[in-house]
Amino acid sequence: MKRLKRALVIDDNTTNLMVLKELIEMIGVPQVIAETNPVYALNILKKTPVDCVLIDQNMPQMSGLELYSELKQVMPSIPATFMVSAIDDSELREKARAIGMVGFISKPFRYEIIERMLRDLDERL
Numbered sequence: 001m002k003r004l005k006r007a008l009v010i011d012d013n014t015t016n017l018m019v020l021k022e023l024i025e026m027i028g029v030p031q032v033i034a035e036t037n038p039v040y041a042l043n044i045l046k047k048t049p050v051d052c053v054l055i056d057q058n059m060p061q062m063s064g065l066e067l068y069s070e071l072k073q074v075m076p077s078i079p080a081t082f083m084v085s086a087i088d089d090s091e092l093r094e095k096a097r098a099i100g101m102v103g104f105i106s107k108p109f110r111y112e113i114i115e116r117m118l119r120d121l122d123e124r125l
Contacts, residue, residue: 011036027118
Protein backbone atom coordinates (compact mmCIF):
# COMPACT_ATOMS: atom_id res chain seq x y z
CA MET A 1 0.00 0.00 0.00
CA LYS A 2 1.33 3.40 -0.95
CA ARG A 3 -1.02 5.76 0.85
CA LEU A 4 -3.23 3.55 3.02
CA LYS A 5 -1.21 3.43 6.24
CA ARG A 6 -3.67 3.00 9.09
CA ALA A 7 -7.05 1.30 9.38
CA LEU A 8 -9.52 0.91 12.23
CA VAL A 9 -11.68 -2.23 12.44
CA ILE A 10 -14.71 -2.26 14.75
CA ASP A 11 -16.53 -5.53 15.50
CA ASP A 12 -17.94 -6.82 18.78
CA ASN A 13 -17.03 -10.41 17.81
CA THR A 14 -13.34 -10.84 18.68
CA THR A 15 -12.86 -13.76 16.26
CA ASN A 16 -14.20 -11.75 13.31
CA LEU A 17 -12.20 -8.75 14.49
CA MET A 18 -8.91 -10.65 14.54
CA VAL A 19 -9.56 -12.39 11.20
CA LEU A 20 -10.32 -9.09 9.48
CA LYS A 21 -7.35 -7.38 11.16
CA GLU A 22 -4.99 -10.11 9.95
CA LEU A 23 -6.42 -10.00 6.41
CA ILE A 24 -5.89 -6.25 6.21
CA GLU A 25 -2.33 -6.61 7.50
CA MET A 26 -1.66 -9.36 4.91
CA ILE A 27 -2.92 -7.01 2.19
CA GLY A 28 -0.25 -4.56 3.24
CA VAL A 29 -1.76 -1.96 5.57
CA PRO A 30 1.06 -1.32 8.07
CA GLN A 31 -1.07 -0.44 11.10
CA VAL A 32 -4.49 -1.92 11.87
CA ILE A 33 -6.24 -0.90 15.08
CA ALA A 34 -8.87 -3.38 16.32
CA GLU A 35 -11.69 -2.36 18.67
CA THR A 36 -14.69 -4.29 19.96
CA ASN A 37 -16.52 -1.34 21.51
CA PRO A 38 -17.98 1.31 19.14
CA VAL A 39 -17.94 3.98 21.86
CA TYR A 40 -14.20 3.44 22.40
CA ALA A 41 -13.75 3.44 18.62
CA LEU A 42 -15.31 6.92 18.46
CA ASN A 43 -12.76 8.14 20.99
CA ILE A 44 -9.92 6.55 19.01
CA LEU A 45 -11.10 8.27 15.84
CA LYS A 46 -11.26 11.66 17.57
CA LYS A 47 -7.59 11.34 18.58
CA THR A 48 -5.96 9.13 15.95
CA PRO A 49 -6.00 9.80 12.21
CA VAL A 50 -6.84 6.74 10.11
CA ASP A 51 -7.20 6.27 6.37
CA CYS A 52 -10.14 3.87 6.51
CA VAL A 53 -12.65 2.37 8.92
CA LEU A 54 -14.42 -0.99 8.70
CA ILE A 55 -17.54 -1.13 10.88
CA ASP A 56 -19.61 -4.19 11.70
CA GLN A 57 -23.33 -3.53 11.37
CA ASN A 58 -24.65 -5.69 14.21
CA MET A 59 -23.17 -4.70 17.55
CA PRO A 60 -24.92 -4.54 20.94
CA GLN A 61 -24.03 -0.93 21.86
CA MET A 62 -25.00 0.59 18.48
CA SER A 63 -25.30 -0.50 14.87
CA GLY A 64 -22.70 0.27 12.25
CA LEU A 65 -25.09 2.75 10.62
CA GLU A 66 -25.63 4.49 13.97
CA LEU A 67 -21.88 4.63 14.62
CA TYR A 68 -21.21 6.13 11.19
CA SER A 69 -23.95 8.74 11.74
CA GLU A 70 -22.36 9.60 15.08
CA LEU A 71 -18.97 9.94 13.37
CA LYS A 72 -20.43 12.40 10.89
CA GLN A 73 -21.63 14.58 13.76
CA VAL A 74 -18.35 14.71 15.67
CA MET A 75 -15.68 14.62 12.96
CA PRO A 76 -15.06 17.34 10.39
CA SER A 77 -13.49 14.89 7.95
CA ILE A 78 -14.52 11.23 7.97
CA PRO A 79 -12.15 8.53 6.73
CA ALA A 80 -13.32 6.18 3.97
CA THR A 81 -15.69 3.78 5.74
CA PHE A 82 -16.83 0.28 4.81
CA MET A 83 -19.86 -1.53 6.23
CA VAL A 84 -19.18 -5.11 7.33
CA SER A 85 -22.13 -7.46 7.75
CA ALA A 86 -23.11 -11.11 7.81
CA ILE A 87 -26.41 -10.04 6.26
CA ASP A 88 -25.86 -9.41 2.56
CA ASP A 89 -28.97 -7.31 2.11
CA SER A 90 -29.43 -4.87 -0.79
CA GLU A 91 -31.45 -2.52 1.44
CA LEU A 92 -28.62 -2.38 4.02
CA ARG A 93 -26.09 -1.80 1.22
CA GLU A 94 -28.19 1.08 -0.08
CA LYS A 95 -28.58 2.63 3.39
CA ALA A 96 -24.81 2.43 3.93
CA ARG A 97 -24.10 4.08 0.59
CA ALA A 98 -26.80 6.71 1.09
CA ILE A 99 -25.22 7.96 4.33
CA GLY A 100 -21.74 8.07 2.79
CA MET A 101 -20.03 4.72 3.28
CA VAL A 102 -17.76 3.75 0.39
CA GLY A 103 -18.25 -0.02 0.34
CA PHE A 104 -19.84 -3.13 1.78
CA ILE A 105 -17.97 -6.25 2.91
CA SER A 106 -19.95 -9.45 3.44
CA LYS A 107 -19.13 -12.17 5.93
CA PRO A 108 -17.61 -14.68 5.60
CA PHE A 109 -14.64 -12.57 4.54
CA ARG A 110 -13.09 -13.13 1.13
CA TYR A 111 -9.49 -12.01 0.87
CA GLU A 112 -9.64 -11.08 -2.83
CA ILE A 113 -12.69 -8.82 -2.38
CA ILE A 114 -11.22 -6.98 0.61
CA GLU A 115 -7.89 -6.67 -1.19
CA ARG A 116 -9.53 -5.17 -4.28
CA MET A 117 -11.53 -2.67 -2.20
CA LEU A 118 -8.49 -1.55 -0.21
CA ARG A 119 -6.23 -1.33 -3.26
CA ASP A 120 -8.87 0.77 -5.06
CA LEU A 121 -9.07 3.02 -2.00
CA ASP A 122 -5.27 3.26 -1.82
CA GLU A 123 -5.19 4.54 -5.40
CA ARG A 124 -7.82 7.20 -4.61
CA LEU A 125 -6.10 8.55 -1.47
